[in-house]
Amino acid sequence: MNRVWKVTVRHLTGITTPTAIQSKIKSLCNSGRLKEALNILDSKPILLDLSLYSPILQLCINSRAEKEGRFVHDHILGSGLNLDLHFNTKLVIFYSKIGDIKAAYDVFDKMSSRSVVSWTAMISGFAQNGYSKDALETFQEMRYSGVKGNQFTYGSVLKACTSMLCLEVGKQIQGCIVKSIFLDNLFVQSALVCLHSQCGRMEDAQYLFERMLERDTVSWNALIGGYAVQGLADDSFGTFQSMLRDGMMPDQFTFGSVLSACGGGKALIKVKQIHGLIIHLGFGSYEIVTGSLIDAYAKSGSVRSAKLLYDSMPEKDLISCTALITRYAHAGRYRMEALGLFGEIIQMQMRMDSIILCSMLNVCANLALLSLGRQIHAAALKKQPSYDVAMGNAFIDMYAKSGEIEDANRAFDDIKEKNVISWTSLISGYGKHGYGEKAIKLFEKMEDNKLKPNDVTFLTLLFACSHTGMTTKGWECFTSMVNKYKISPRVEHYACMVDLFARGGQLEEAYELVLQMSIRPSTSIWGSILGACRIYGNMSLGEVAARHLFDLDPKKAVNYVSLAGIYAAAGLWDDACKMRKLMKDRGIEKDPAWSSIQCMKKKFQLLAAS
Template identity: 60%
Template structure:
């Protein structure tokens, strides 16, 4: 027997205190088993490879237990190829060996391979145990393959593992992640015993499907049964709280997290920041972020996306981005998308170009979401050529990509270009959505393309079976009104299958001001005074129409009505970007 080298001896000695390197003949498989277990726990790649070589040298490669332990070792390192080689060279296998290989594939995201090995195992005549079923169900969950999972569930119900807690929890997770919450409730109700994993599956399932109330209800039931929540439980209920925009509940959960001793966990800090931000409590999110001794990319991303959703925190977002760079933290796609959105909202082209340059440096190629944010930023900043260039440079595009550029064309008065791009989109085989048509109708409206707009409106309903919303009708009314087709616009309002809103009547009133149609203006104003009585602009427009027609008594009555309702015309102002912040000059 060949003597082990120095590093192997060190690991053997650490795992087996009675090991004597001067007598290599006493090395048996149990010494290697303990050493491999130590390598698995410490992820000691180099030492594990040395021990594997020693096992091969000493003729122990056919040992069933050592081979199984080697499969677990390589799977733990993420080396599924190495694990597979060991598995294929095994002269004999047990259910433990098969399960180790299936589990290794599942834990490393190779879900399809895990299912194939499971089928080979059944063909070889082996019966699965609770750990096999748990692993293969997790593979189905990873693939969101409910049909295959239900086939395995049928096998489980015929076996002695139908009431096993590990198997039941895996089934709960499968159905919840596939959106089958009714089945989850049934399985959960049938369980004789529940652990925190079971509770997490149903609480997390409700949160993932957007059922915030049900998620909270199950969380309360869990606490009432005396089960202590863990990090995953808190992560799910915080997600539910954020979706419900319930800041009081977020604060209560935050207090419970501190009370149970989880306050210092960095992963929960990121979830808390995200929940506070989604509840628009950005001050609380910022305070929590500042209190963190160690910042990670998750907490930074959560705060940055919160800032991006609000128009009042642009300067803080820029400060945070600068801080992230100073910490030499890896900047991910979400942060970059948020920065592009912020630059678009404040029309800061110079900062947007700098972020774009940084994005190219960090990521020479970017995904669809990042490309869409870039198009939107340039379009909203008035650089339609750069938006078009960014669009053309995208290797992959989705409907949002096309819609973003169509919107940009429409906002800048390029109606014909918007329509041409839409036709190109159709030729590419992409199906437009309601937002695409809204952008198209807006472009036609602002460019006076009445015929093209009417064609788009009909295609939306007849060709793509998209029911128009109030916003679509508003664009059509505006389209007719801008061309002076006021009767057509008025008739369209009464032919709609939805109740007209203030935007529709506002478009009619604005057009009446241009074309001097006093009777229709009075009708529109009556509707607007009912729907939006506090909006002073409607009163001002009606008064101007009366004044233009020489009806001074009526104009004076409208002005008097404004005084009685204590309404004042809102003054205009402009945003001027300065070196440090955004200055808002007040009107004199």
């Protein structure tokens, strides 16, 4: 009977022994022939040896083959095999690689025993998928369980600290590293350089970098990228030059980092030099490099070069599209081009990421394109029902600027973990639409949530108080900013305070504040005083403000018109005529006011009468 059973099994399987099956599967996997290896699984309902599945799952990990990897897991579960430590760890790695962190944790949580590799796989999975807090908690749990980390454990948990800009926790982990055998490990040292540089501690990052006995491209990239993030463009470019002098070959990430540091008109020459080196070294076809070049050209003021580079690409990719559309959105005069490029992306049926959608929401906010903004909101919800805080902030800003304050409020409520930008955006929306008291109440709620406001938060608050006549409350906010939060006022804060006093008719207090300023008053400050002087008929102070404005901005017509209006209101027609004549002599003409309305698919501009 046993002999008959063995013959039957051999007939059904086609391959006679587990060894032969394993050999065949390994051969197929080594050749990257995943589909054929899976066909063997399909034709063998039961494979009693777990090692037969291992090379197939490894190939799924290497090629990020989500559907196939899930099939392998299901096939094992169906066979009734008990998963061992090694295979469970592979499953954690697989699910982490495809971004299904919940499935990865489910496997990890059910493991009866865990090795340092298992713990590291889970920590790395959390860190790589943006769950930095979970990565830190898992690392702590590993330490409590008595398992000591290896170089990859420390590298992964330092990556989590870096993404959270959590320097203090990073220093504690650095203390653990000092006591371990991995202090001089190249992978760990590079991660430490990255942590300190991204957290703004460039001196510490430079010290760690200089004490490294060995350096690779990753360690150089960490320092170059750190200088770039901190806005130290010259140091970033200088470190890049040192890397080349040291004989180290840059990679695509090196170019991405050094190009991200380039911005402003003076950087255009550097961008062109780097572009030449990229072509010389053969990196021109890399998506990340092309996208970085487009971004750098646009930031350096050469949007035309950025567009030419984009047009020259044989195949458009997500990175280059994102780079160009983001720069179009930030450069005010290119917002209509952003709309055109967005249309091209839709026609190409290209997958859109959150950066593109945020950029387009910025365009919709500044062009008052509420209808398109709502469509993007719907598309974002369809793509990812629980979007991140950056997307949520973009929704708040778009709805608030479009006058839909209730929708802005709902977008604010939908954000699970709000940051200072979330609160500030809604405060700004309330202020712009005359809800001064709501803006103040929201600020107080923000303080109750132990979130520290920044200088922009106070600027939006002062604006809200200024436009709703809340002079006393505005002054309280200003003094709180300076005394409680130790934020030094910028010229914009002073401008809001001067406007606040001026709108309330407290012209002497406004002028006194201007005299006490530690920085030079701007045109907006003197313009607020001049405008208020026209309303309240204060000719002497109006003349003082006008003289300053004529010096600061002699070509701005509204300053002459305002002073002429003050003279006319006082009955001094000769002086009013002199102002009009001075405008004519200097060739200054007042631009006509205009408004725009959108009717169907066309936008119309309506000019006001002179």
